[in-house]
Amino acid sequence: MTATPKTSKDVQSVTGITVRLAGDSGDGMQLLGTQLTNTSALAGNDVATFPDFPAEIRAPRGTRAGVSGFQVQFASEEIFTPGDQLDALVVMNPAAMVTNLSDLRKGGILIANEDGFIEKEFKLAKVEANPLDASVIEETYRVFKVPMTELTRLAVAEHGLSQKIADRCKNFFAMGLVYWLFGRSLDPTLRFIENKFGGKPDVASANEAALRAGWAYGETTEAFGESYQVEAAELSKGTYRNIMGNQALAWGLIAAAELSDKDLFYGTYPITPASDILHELTKYKNFGVRTFQAEDEIAAVCSTIGAAFGGTMAVTASSGPGIALKGEAMGLGMILELPMIVINVQRGGPSTGLPTKTEQSDLLQSMFGRNGESPLPIVAPRSPGDCFAAAIDAWRIATECMVPVILLSDGYIANGSEPWKIPDVSQIEKITITHPEGADGDEPFMPYARDEKLARPWAIPGTEGLMHRVGGLEKEDGTGNVSYDPANHQLMTDRRAEKVAMIAERIPDQEVFGETSGDTLVVSWGGTYGSCHTAVAQCQAEGMRISHAHIRYLNPLPKNIGDLLRSFKTVIVPELNMGQLRLLLRAEYLVDCIGVNKVQGKPFAVTELVAAIKEHSVPQTKSKAG
Amino acid sequence: MNLPVLKAADFASDQDVRWCPGCGDYSILAQMKKVLPELGVPREKIVFISGIGCSSRFPYYMNTYGMHSIHGRAPTFATGLKSTRPDLMVWVITGDGDALSIGGNHFIHALRRNLDVNIILFNNRIYGLTKGQYSPTSSEGQVTKSTPMGSIDHPLNPLSVALAAEATFVARSMDANVKHLGAMLKRASEHKGTSLVEVYQNCNVFNDGAMAYAQERKQRPNNTVELEHGKPLIFGENKDKAVRLVGNHLEVVNTADVPADDLLIHDEKDMNPAIQMMMARMRYPEMPEPMGVLRAVEGVATYDDQINDQVTEAKEKKGPGDLQKLISAGDTWDVA
DSSP states (O other): OOOOOOOOSEEEEESEEEEEEEEEGGGOHHHHHHHHHHHHHHTTOEEEEEEEOOSSTTOSTTSGGGEEEEEEEEESSOOOSSOSSEEEEEESSHHHHHHHGGGEEEEEEEEEEGGGOSHHHHHHTTOSSOGGGOHHHHHHSEEEEEOHHHHHHHHHGGGTOOHHHHHTTHHHHHHHHHHHHTTOOSHHHHHHHHHHHTTOHHHHHHHHHHHHHHHHHHHHSTTOOEEEEEOOOOOOSEEEEEEEHHHHHHHHHHHHHHHTTOOEEEEEOOOTTTHHHHHHHGGGGGGTOEEEEOSSHHHHHHHHHHHHHTTOEEEEEEOHHHHHHHHHHHHHHHHHTOOEEEEEEEOBOSTTOBTTSOOOTTHHHHHHOSSSSOOOOEEOOOSTTHHHHHHHHHHHHHHHHTSEEEEEEEHHHHHOEEEEEOOOGGGSOOOOOOOOOOOOSSSOOOTBOOOTTSOOOOOOTTOTTOOOEEESSOBOTBTOOBOOOHHHHHHHHHHHHHHHHGGGGTSOOOOOBSOSSEEEEEEEEGGGHHHHHHHHHHHHHTTOOEEEEEESEEESOOTTHHHHHHTEEEEEEEESSSSHHHHHHHHHHOOOOEEEEOOSSSOOOHHHHHHHHHHHSOSOOOOSOO | OOOOOOOGGGGBOSSOOOSOTTOTHHHHHHHHHHHHHHHTOOGGGEEEEEOSSSGGGGGGGBSSEEEEOOTTTHHHHHHHHHHHOTTSEEEEEEEHHIIIIITHHHHHHHHHHTOSOEEEEEEOSSBTTTTSBOOTTSOTTOOBTTBTTOOOSOOOOHHHHHHHTTOSEEEEEETTOHHHHHHHHHHHHHSSSOEEEEEEOOOTTTSTTTTHHHHSTTTHHHHEEEOOTTSBOOBSTTSOEEEEEETTEEEEEETTTSOGGGBOBOOTTOSSOHHHHHHHTOOTTTSOEEEEEEEEOOOOOOHHHHHHHHHHHHHHHHOSOOHHHHHHOSSEEEEO
16 A cells, blocks of 8 residues: 555644534544544544544434544644644535534534435435525535545446445545645554455455545545644653543453453443443453353343452443442442442433433442442543543442442543553552452451551452351341441441541642632533633633643542632532532532532533633632732 | 361360251251261361351351351352352352342352352241241242231242253252251362352251151152163152152152153263253142252362363463563663
8 A cells, every 4th residue: 555645735733623523424424534543643643532422323324313423633732632723624425514513613624425415315304405505504514525436436446346335435535635634654554454354355445446436536526625733742751552442441441350350340231431441351361350241230230240259350331320229239248348339431411311421420329329328439531541540440449448439421522532651550659459368267257347548358269267248138247247236336337438448648739720719710620621721721721710620539639629729719619410519518628619510411512611711600700810 | 188087076166056946957067067077178277158047157166267258249259259269179169048039149150150159048938047038949838927918029039040050060958857968068168160069958947847848747748859871760668659750850760660661760970951940840739848959960060170270271272370471571661
């Protein structure tokens, strides 16, 4: 294969581009988006993505409900979000156009597959006439109507494929055109085509032909006068790769197992958007990973507890509805005081809710979704790459404290991707686990004796002399025997709570972006990190005395949170829920917090956060620096 | 290695047993303690896992490792444990409500996966710990606290359920016949794969005598038949009755009336469960209820073997995992 040709047209250099690719669920938009992301990352850009697809595998073709989109921002500077407004929008059919056009900025580029804009498609999209023909479209945007289906057929004609197969190549044509427009190299995608379709040479060469035809169309047709170039971003030194959240989470679990010298057991039941963790982990049996696809969510978590009892690193994962089913068992894991990780990749709720859309509405479920007094530690990664470290963190806490730890990811993090600096695993601190050795039998074994962290010993079956029974009935302090003694129940309840609360002594203090006191503090957690950080940075640049605290350890909260909240005149808590962290902060610290809340299945746009921050911030005082 | 010789008493924990006086559970506990020393497995290698209910207090009374888990879920804990620790001998203790009502799903899935564990199902046909509601094995019309006008549920037959779930070892015994019970526990422990032993267990408080037709010494010979592999199903006080297969159903005959060749010969190793299923469905009072090993087939792969074999195979094919290599593979770029 030859390398990417060079354009002979003008090239305009820009700092960043936000593009969305939208088409029917079967149009291959997710593939196109992933390729554009990888290619941009390999070009050294910082990238952030937002795939957005329907819950149905093949929603009715051509309808608005069936539109699948992939948004990516690539930039020559550090970015934290996939972008608000689109610089360019590629649409494969009318439904994709009408559902996405409002996000395209005025003057932005609209590329439409002209062949998809036909009478039949207008009906499916429920539009009366060709939306491309509206005069306002030409006046507002730079519109490029490209007969992609036709051009793709011509390009692949010599490969002798059926028309149906040939038409499937049109996303590669679109890709070629997009690559030309943004000065992207074809090489990574050519490599991908060879790897993916190598076994079907006709399909591989047809896809390559379509890709090159798309590029050539941009280069030769007069409609496109210039292309854009985004230089490499200045990231910190190191070797990078592009990584998706669920992939990073799976790898983080494998790393945690290796760091603690354990095999990994992963008991789970398929559920969107957590299933990809299972798909990823099950590839790595040679790492000693055992995956168990259970008969239901309850079996999944209970098998995890069984494996933990046996001394294995045990993990289960689900999304909100599945976590609801696991609640009783999580309580058992808590009273058994066994280490494990329970992952919740949150999605829109309640009930089945919005399976493929993101939300942060399971925080209170994580805090309180079990019967009885049953606090569990909660760790929330802030971005796709951060899932790797969060998994290691969660296992470290679980084993230090002998407690199930909840890892709260979300659909946005799980399916999003970003450049990730590949860590040197030999430099990551080991996780030391000790199992008590066999006793000689003189002293009775005390399975519920506690160490300085209030953790009990992890004595595992097979160890001579340490036979003991655990169970969901209240345990007697020390012996672990069943006990209905009133004072003992109080004591054990206190101990279990104290054990979790004491984690605050070992986690780092809450970091602040900006000054540690001032007018406004924005407090966030989980997947909203990027939008909140960018919004606060913008406000800071405008001279506001504003800071940002993004909380990773949600239970227990870092020790200095209370003081921090009290050091600002206004505290704003943006969340993709109706105010769950806000409720906890108010309850715990008696500090008023203002919520910025939405549940629309979408991440925050930076512009909406900036607007909300300005609305709620106290009248601006002169900044000391200014 | 010289293993210390253990006695039944060595398997008793220091906890007071808290079942009602006269409960059938005592007999099962005693037989378990008697059988375990004969197996030559050290105590620390044995784990008892139970769900919730009277029977599920069992692990607390055994001086082994144990877990008293969640209602109905015991097989799932066992699955996680046995899959990761195939070196352990795992027993699941459950009851009719635990295994067949709230835990019905896990029960069938454990059986079809053929995990190498032993499930002992104490069937007293009543909810004891919640004080006397009907259970999924209670008889139609049975009057209980929750069925004052009689139960309108059709009862489940644990043996039929197990056979339908492709179980590889299915047996039945009873608390009152301790010798037989001990033998069944031993057979179950020797089977590679999931073993199910249903034990008729009398709840003398809430359902006393529900299975007296099978348990009482005098009634037992006429109402039950002890299965023996390769032998006809002879029963009756005078050993004068047997079972015959006619077309697609079983019937009771007098041995004097039919040639020996006509009698049904029990084949516990038959991979086809059709006749075993017919035998499982023999119910009092029309038919004698089968006691003993109904099915014990070999050569079916176990889940725990396979999950671990795949790990071994992957290591052989790909070599042991290299984390740094994994996360550094594929498209990467350097920032200097």
